[in-house]
Amino acid sequence: MDSIHDFYEKMESGNIMLSFKGEVTSNLLTSVLQIMETKMENLSEPPKIKKKVYNILVECLQNLYHHMDEDDPDTIVNEKSALFMIKKSDEGEYSIMTGNYIGVENAEIMKSRLDKINEMDRDQLKTYYKEVLNNGEMSAKGGGGLGMIDIARKSGKKLEYNFDPIDDKVSFFSLNIKIAQ
Amino acid sequence: MEELIIEGSPKTPTIKFNPSTGHLLVSGRSIPENSIEFYKPLIDILEAYNENSQANTKVDIQLEYFNTSSSKCILDVFKKLEAINAGSSEVIINWFYEEDDEDMLEAGEDYQAIINVPFKMIEVEE
Numbered sequence: 189m190d191s192i193h194d195f196y197e198k199m200e201s202g203n204i205m206l207s208f209k210g211e212v213t214s215n216l217l218t219s220v221l222q223i224m225e226t227k228m229e230n231l232s233e234p235p236k237i238k239k240k241v242y243n244i245l246v247e248c249l250q251n252l253y254h255h256m257d258e259d260d261p262d263t264i265v266n267e268k269s270a271l272f273m274i275k276k277s278d279e280g281e282y283s284i285m286t287g288n289y290i291g292v293e294n295a296e297i298m299k300s301r302l303d304k305i306n307e308m309d310r311d312q313l314k315t316y317y318k319e320v321l322n323n324g325e326m327s328a329k330g331g332g333g334l335g336m337i338d339i340a341r342k343s344g345k346k347l348e349y350n351f352d353p354i355d356d357k358v359s360f361f362s363l364n365i366k367i368a369q
Numbered sequence: 370m371e372e373l374i375i376e377g378s379p380k381t382p383t384i385k386f387n388p389s390t391g392h393l394l395v396s397g398r399s400i401p402e403n404s405i406e407f408y409k410p411l412i413d414i415l416e417a418y419n420e421n422s423q424a425n426t427k428v429d430i431q432l433e434y435f436n437t438s439s440s441k442c443i444l445d446v447f448k449k450l451e452a453i454n455a456g457s458s459e460v461i462i463n464w465f466y467e468e469d470d471e472d473m474l475e476a477g478e479d480y481q482a483i484i485n486v487p488f489k490m491i492e493v494e495e
Binding site: 214217218221222234235236239240242243246250253254314317318321322334335338341342 | 379380400402434436437438440441444467469470471472473475479482483495
């Protein structure tokens with residue numbers, strides 16, 4: 189039974205407000221967003237921070253949701269499961285962490301997109317966002333590549349990421365979004 | 370043409386469009402996972418309205434949150450309004466944002482830069 193206590197301690201000392209591992213469904217997102225909204229209200233967060241965290245959380249979670257929706261044969265075994273955690277540090281900085289399996293080819297595409305976004309400053313991100321908004325092809329799900337740009341703009345920080353190779357077909361994609369105060 | 374009324378939900382906004390007054394209201398949250406389907410009735414009615422529009426068309430956008438899936442659909446709505454404005458109606462888009470919500474103000478300015486319709490940025494108290 190020690191391990192449950194270990195889990196608890198890790199989450200407690202890591203300032204984890206909420207964590208989930210499993211299948212990300214539309215109903216789950218509705219509930220998680222409601223829970224986080226209530227938690228932030230109880231913490232009397234300034235409206236500005238509350239809105240930023242909420243907006244970024246919506247994008248992060250919907251990225252996971254749409255990723256699972258994808259019919260990617262390389263990740264089909266693991267695609268139903270993802271991880272997300274929301275943390276508030278002692279200094280009051282929020283972070284949103286997500287993890288999911290991704291096919292190696294998609295991982296390459298994602299990595300170059302994230303690198304491109306991370307090289308941009310605030311004004312470049314604004315220009316790039318408008319360009320993709322106005323000219324980009326909208327995917328059937330409606331995203332169309334705006335999500336990460338929006339997350340980078342609103343968080344005001346670089347997107348921290350990692351791809352852990354699992355085998356020759358699949359990587360584990362970790363994303364850590366810190367939200368500037 | 371009948372009035373379009375879509376009641377809001379935790380993930381979708383209230384939409385009201387009255388073709389006989391030329392008033393469109395979008396208010397609340399727009400964070401559905403799939404927004405194309407949701408915005409289709411509004412896009413369709415605006416398309417039909419352009420055939421027989423009022424002299425003035427007033428648009429009030431009072432969004433608290435919207436996701437990137439909605440942002441493209443909102444742009445499509447504005448493109449329809451741009452066509453209406455280029456036709457026989459004078460369109461004004463009132464973009465409401467809560468004080469301190471710089472992200473929402475900036476989002477309005479992004480649309481303003483893309484769409485050739487007069488925008489008015491209106492700050493409201495929280």
